Amino acid sequence: MNIIIFGPPGAGKGTQAALIKEAFNLEHLSTGNMFRNAIKNETPVGLKVKSIMDAGNLVSDEIVVEMVDEELKDPKYDKGCIFDGFPRTVAQSEAFDNLLADKGQNVKALIALEVPEEELVRRILSRGQGRTDDTEEGVKNRLKVYHNETAPVLAYYADQGLVKSINGVGTVDEIFDRIKQALG
Ligand code: AMP
Numbered sequence: 001m002n003i004i005i006f007g008p009p010g011a012g013k014g015t016q017a018a019l020i021k022e023a024f025n026l027e028h029l030s031t032g033n034m035f036r037n038a039i040k041n042e043t044p045v046g047l048k049v050k051s052i053m054d055a056g057n058l059v060s061d062e063i064v065v066e067m068v069d070e071e072l073k074d075p076k077y078d079k080g081c082i083f084d085g086f087p088r089t090v091a092q093s094e095a096f097d098n099l100l101a102d103k104g105q106n107v108k109a110l111i112a113l114e115v116p117e118e119e120l121v122r123r124i125l126s127r128g129q130g131r132t133d134d135t136e137e138g139v140k141n142r143l144k145v146y147h148n149e150t151a152p153v154l155a156y157y158a159d160q161g162l163v164k165s166i167n168g169v170g171t172v173d174e175i176f177d178r179i180k181q182a183l184g
Contacts, residue, residue, distance in 0.1 A: 001026065001080035002105060003183070004087070006153065007113035009142045010120035010127075011168050012175065016113065017084040019176045024183075027081040029071060031064055031088075036131075054132050056141035058088060058149060065095045072099065080105075088150045093157070110157040111179055113168035117143065 005013045021028040038046030049059045087093040100106055124139045157163050164182040
């Protein structure tokens with residue numbers, strides 16, 4: 001079972017992904033975490049993406065898709081995965097669908113976490129994880145990039161009837177209960 005957890009920065013994707021992973025016995029793939037690790041380890045990809053990430057811009061589709069493609073070769077993903085922060089553009093979505101189709105798999109649902117914009121900014125600036133892109137400017141740009149480049153992913157999967165919209169305001173448990181209900 002492959003699930004996409006989707007939403008603007010600060011919507012709680014990582015938190016909910018961890019709970020879904022446990023409850024449904026899935027892997028968790030976060031492209032943001034993969035890039036942060038690459039930067040920490042100073043890999044060639046890490047060196048290439050650091051300034052892009054710090055500015056809150058998107059890494060190129062080519063780099064992201066290649067990284068995910070490589071990662072999914074690990075047989076541990078055969079049981080299914082929760083995808084967090086990917087796909088983030090329509091081009092990535094198309095590439096992702098093809099990639100899964102080649103493995104005889106598909107996307108079962110896209111969970112869209114809905115949170116008002118003021119709440120997003122407040123959450124990000126107070127989460128204090130020390131992320132180098134969590135500056136006020138970085139956050140504003142990430143929201144802009146979300147609206148321009150990532151929001152169209154929603155229409156792409158809505159056309160396939162796969163979108164489950166979830167109210168992302170409430171306690172972590174309340175939101176997780178809504179997700180469980182939506183997944184049935
Ligand atoms: P995240 O942890 O998902 O918020 O991602 C942090 C940053 O990593 C983003 O602001 C982008 O710079 C980069 N990134 C993560 N996932 C992707 C993706 N699927 N496509 C492009 N850039 C990404």
